[in-house]
Amino acid sequence: MTTAAATPQLTADLRAPIDWKLPVVYAVLGVLTLFGFGLFGGAAGRHTVFSFSTGRDFFSVPDLTVSSWPTAVGAGIVLVMMAAAAAWLATRREKPGVWFPVVYGLLFLFAFLTWAGADTGRIPVTPLLAGALALSVPLIFGAMCGLVGERSGIINIAIEGQLLAGAFLAAVVASALRNPYAGLVAAPIAGALVAVLLTFFAIRYWVDQIIIGVVLNVLVVGLTNFLFSTVLTANPETWNARQSLPTVPIPLLADIPVIGPVFFNQTILVYLMYAAVAVIHVLLFHSRWGLRTRAIGEHPKAADTVGIRVNRSRVVNTLIAGGIAGLGGAFFTIGSGLAFGKEMSAGQGYIALAAMILGKWSPMGAVAAALLFGFARNLGNTLSTMGTPVPSDLLLMLPYIVTIFAVAGFVGRVRPPAAAGKPYGAQ
Amino acid sequence: GEAPEDSAAGDGGGDNSDYKACIVSDQGGWDDKSFNESAKAGLDMAVEELGIDHATAESSADADFGPNVDNMVSQGCNITLGVGFLLEGAIHDAAEANTDLHFGLVDATFTDDDSNTVELDNGKPIIFNTAEAAYLAGYLAAGMSESGTVATFGGIQIPSVTIFMDGFVDGVAKYNEDNGDEEVKVLGWDKEAQSGSFSGDFENQSQGQALTEQFISQDADIIMPVAGPVGLGAASAASADGDTSIVWVDQDGYESTEYGDIILTTVQKEIATAVKDTIAQDVEGNFSSEPYVGTLENGGVDLAPYHDFEDEVPEELDAKVQELKEQIISGDIVVESPSTP
Amino acid sequence: MKLELSGITKRFGSFTANDSIDLVVTPGEIHALLGENGAGKSTLMNVLYGLYAPEEGEILIDGRAVRFSGPGDAVAAGIGMVHQHFMLVPVFTVAESVALGYEPTRGAGMMDLAEARRKVEEISARFGFSIDPDAVIEDLPVGAQQRVEIIKALSRDAEVLILDEPTAVLTPQETDELIGIMRQLKERGTSIVFITHKLREVKAIADEITVIRRGRVVGQAAPESTESELAGLMVGREVHLTTDKEAPEPGDATFSVENLTVVGGGESVLLDDVSFSVRRGEVLAIAGVDGNGQSELAEAILGLVAPRTGRIVLDGRDLGERSVKERLRAGIGFVPEDRSTDGVIAGFAIRENMILDLYDAEPYAKGLSMRPAVVRTEGEKKVEEFDIRLSSIDHPISTLSGGNQQKVVLARELGRPLRLLVASQPTRGVDVGSIEFVHRRIIAERDAGTPCVIVSTELDEVYNLADRIAVMYKGRLVGIVPPDTPRDVLGLMMAGVPEDEALARVESGEDATEISAAEEA
């Protein structure tokens, strides 16, 4: 075949316009740090204590005490310099690697905490992280559920309902059998039952998947509220006595300072979450199931032409996903040692959906987004208990604002699986 | 199973079945482990003891208050009680429109458009000066704290919540004053600035759990959640920690929750008794629109027994608490709060 | 393996797409299936491939009746198919695409990608393809995608290979290569069902020809039959393969594009410094293989994509910052290449589709308010004028056949005074009868003095309409040539060879294709 000469290099004025968005954000935050937290932050002469120990650690890590003012100023200077570097790269139409925003973000956070914690109290780093992880657990399970569904072409808005159903059934079964592990078995069943309805209407009757999802959420709220106020409250000792999954520290790992207590002194449910994420990540990109799942989510007809049963696979995947979300729901009750309460999932299913999109439909991305959300939320908690002057309502808004910025500023137009939400039926 | 014999309906104590007492909840619902539940318990007691007819309605949104109260009126309820300040408007309107019926309002007073308290001939406010009991709880907590840090947080910042927190903070301050060398810190509420930690609602237990974990990590070892069921999250976190105890509120948490072993005491608000008494008075034809104010003096608020902590509370501390209680009853000490009804 | 279809009938609702069709494919035979758009060729093959279950009839392999409950069964029986619309997942790599459905695994369900790659390389080597197994499908040119499809079929040891309109997306030279591959396959004993409506190709390669019209077999023909015999069979009447037209009477060049450059995501250059002008009363046809920047050119003219540099000038005014709406108002008529996504709104009534880009202009609207009565009467007039076959103008346009939908688009775009007509693939998916009509309307528009830019990947259409032919390759204009330029030269230019070189190479016989040669003979 004949091939013409390669296209010549683009001349300078044809190149993409310089993208100033990120450098501007960096610069604004850097200046804020330098002046707001540093120079005029009123932290002169004070100290900030970062504590890492939880009192029960095997190795105890000493508290880190820093002089608030110089630290914040120093961090501010570094951040401003980083912003300048980003700007310089932008003029060359280059972007720094992923490490850049990560380092920048951590440094900014450090400066912020140094300022916020100046003499008001200790910054308990380990509980801050542990709490963030705890708040992320249902989000991560939920996001995994959404991801498996959408990767196979089924949009699942019913995560919220699946979490709630999981929380409910886990609590009831654990309570009735006096065994938290029984709840762990029941929870995925509840999630999968909701998924049965989802797939029944979506695949059998081609009802719009978003509609079914929204309606299923209402249905689960209605049912659980109803059962709660009739059956559960009539006889709470039998049906709604709290059962708690014990924490199972993993030997050695749990003794690692800071991260040990955060990650490895958890209930089996949290370990299941690690496993779920790892397994989904590996399977989705390296297994036969993953290849087929991605195929039916992107181009079901192509999958059909190579003999893959599209709708059957979709059903199976959505049911598995429902089970995963159900497990996430169990975290609200047996995972946290709480009895069931009305509408316990409190909108976390929708946040999980957001985390999945924010993570661009990849397991690791979704986990990162869920952790970001959990962290923002727990940061609000920490600041409020430390007695920061910012009103608690405004702190509670924090994670939602962060999410909007993330979706609008850094994710923008993302590409969902091409066939998500579209029913498939070869005549 | 066996089929029961047909039996005539009607059991219980007296027979006042032509009298109907009705009650409307706010969004918390009847199982809020808090004032709705207590108020309902009061109604149930009245039904049991007096053999009256009754009706209940749970509200799930603000828009439900009006119609719910109105439904009670159409049913011809002799007395209709609303639980919570949110029902003030609905009860107030109904009372003005139906002067022949009686009404009650738990935890709030009737107010005019400019928020000035007004009296209605057929409406009885049932309110509580919880700060008095919370004061004792604060003193006790300060005395019991080993870390020298105690904490409190609320569900939503409303007077009936912050009044607990005010009393608690003052109690701790009193302890510090009495024991010159002590410097027990209270986290979560700044009485001066009237600002502090709130979970944001009365439902989200995980949020209560997360907040409590933060307090624990700040060294607090006694925590008073004033947040209805959100307190269960706090209790769960405290129980997981093992070294932290809880001061419960409203009904004695030793009995109403599963966390008896970590509940140091409860700042009790005898809503049930007050509701029952109000109904009983009305049944007897002794309705009075004079506000009922629960105090330490009339037993409307109180500190619950220490239960499992009985042995741990030092005798001197308990004696001091009792002494303070006497002083408050006698008026030697006045517990002040911007939220005092 | 001998394949027989007997009495296959397939209905969609009340519509019979295949009506008792018989077909026999003997081993090692290239069997051409000929028929106009919508004749039912793809449907028949989808039945054969197990995608559709026929209402009647049976499939026999080596004389034994078989039942396919899905494509998996067909593949297992040795049937492979390259679909008219490729069945490739755009985000997969070549190796993944080939492996899909028949994944080599390393136990525990984990993919053995190395094995998948090896397989691709092995088959590529066998047929002299050079396909990188790790290339991502959506980055590949269509020609390469087609080869991936062929590899897919061959990797499953297909004994019968169905190729559904494989040449629609290829240059004449690439078509020639494909024909070479088909011969190679045939020599190895593979039978091929070859679907097309290009008579020239059929004559060049087929051993046996079956012609289908309106779902029925209307005849068998030998490769020796003449083109007009075949065309007559296909359409059922005598057809004019060319449109009669007067010589052009070009006026001033009122439309020009200067140094237009369009850059896509990832800084890929989609249009590279394109300049040309069109005179009043002239048709400039833009030829090229799909995906070489023609779509972007048309879209840039309408303002759907923003050029990085360059000017578009109509009637002396730079269209520069103007919005799509302003350009439409300035008199640009635009027929998009993909009717169903860009041209019509499936759920809208026919009358609404008739005014899709005029909804807020007089006389259809007054201020914010639309005037339904005017919309209806004007619409009905156009239905008359453009001979659109419908039962009610109020029905959704999705109830119309493709050809009639295209007529609605044309009625809308040609039904007002134009200063420029830009039509992409104006007859894609339209039957032969309607093609004649569409072409006549375009020529009429030209004769009325409108400069016309017609984008087409069908060389027949290009020759039929063009007063000048511009050839595009990789976003660049390779050259603008007169309408009597030989097909092979155009073919080479479509692969990026400059005009002079192409002429020289064709003249020396070096790159003359077999098909053209056959035609000349």
Next chain:
Amino acid sequence: MSESSAAPGSGASAEVIGAGETSGTGDPSTGGRQPARRHEARPGVLRDILSGSWLVSLLSIAVGLLAGAVLIAASNESVQETLGYFFARPADFFVTAWHVVTEAYIALFRGAIFDWQATSFVRAVRPFTESLVAATPLILAGLGIALGFRSGLFNIGGQGQVILGAILAGFLGYWLTLPAGLHLVVAVLGGIAGGALWGGIAGALKARTGANEVIVTIMLNSIAGYLIAYLLKQQWFTQSGSANPQSRDVDATASLFPLLPDPFRLNAGFLIAVAATVLVWWLLERSTLGFEFRAVGENPHAARTAGISVGRVTFLVMALAGALAGLAGASQVLGTEDKLTIGIAGSLGFDAITVALLGRSRPLGTFLAGLLFGAFKAGGYTMQAQTGTPIDIILVVQSVIVLLIAAPPLVRGLFRLPAPAGKEAR
């Protein structure tokens, strides 16, 4: 696959409209695309009636109520008792269950339409007006959601938009001092502006950055919730002496005037809902703007090619949807509640989604669906107060109805009704 569902970008939202509406998109049994050959079967009036979509709606409602009945019976203690000796005396079970269920539903009816047991005529007819009161905000917010659906936008942000509408309408209602009439107009406009602001943020972000509107609106809901909680703690905002998180009462000059004398609560908000329904109908069906909205909703690619600015439409639709939801908030605070509280919006924003779905995103349909759900709500109060049936039943009934209505073939299958002949034009 049918053409519209194959069109890229038509996506989920485009089908929100299609689902159940035309059998072509939603109904696999007809094989997706069908040629326009109608009435090939013998046309018959009976057949038309049996296959009509209104019959499907009626049957869906019936099944929904039946599902509710099962729950009511199952949760009733007397019924549970009879179940204990079911085999000994099964009739008891049925009699009791029937009794309990009819009692609940009669109470529902009496609370929603007409109370024949009431003491006075006024009290007897009041329930119907109460249904209209409950329906008013549902209709308004539902219209907003429907507008989004028709334009291909999935607006979950009704809740936040209602809250913002209430905040602004309420604040202007008690903070300003203006003559009657004018004050009302200003406050209502404030409600519109508040909702439009909140919807507009999501629309602008979607148009400019492609941010997924589902996520942004969910986040904005939560933010609005915390915002009103915050504001209600600020004295300058509440303008009241009370420390309770509630505002001063709205001035009489800004109240939505009552349509009937006292015990009735029906107010001018209902007229606004009627007017909004007509306006949205005109907007969608008769205006150039609506043409743009629908075009973008059905096929954004074709709309763009036709010169419609998709970004502008996205912003406008979200702002208008927000404005309608804001009106719902205004009708609450100026009409029925008279003051701002944290829970002023209740779960209106979410109920509105089901209302719009049930109304199939048509203005009239949404209006009727709003009336139905309003009646459920009003009747639910009475049912709860008189028979002690938990009001959560209503949620179950509503969701079952919406699910069934979205799947007509299922309903037809359940009742063995014939499928409709051919495809109906819109």
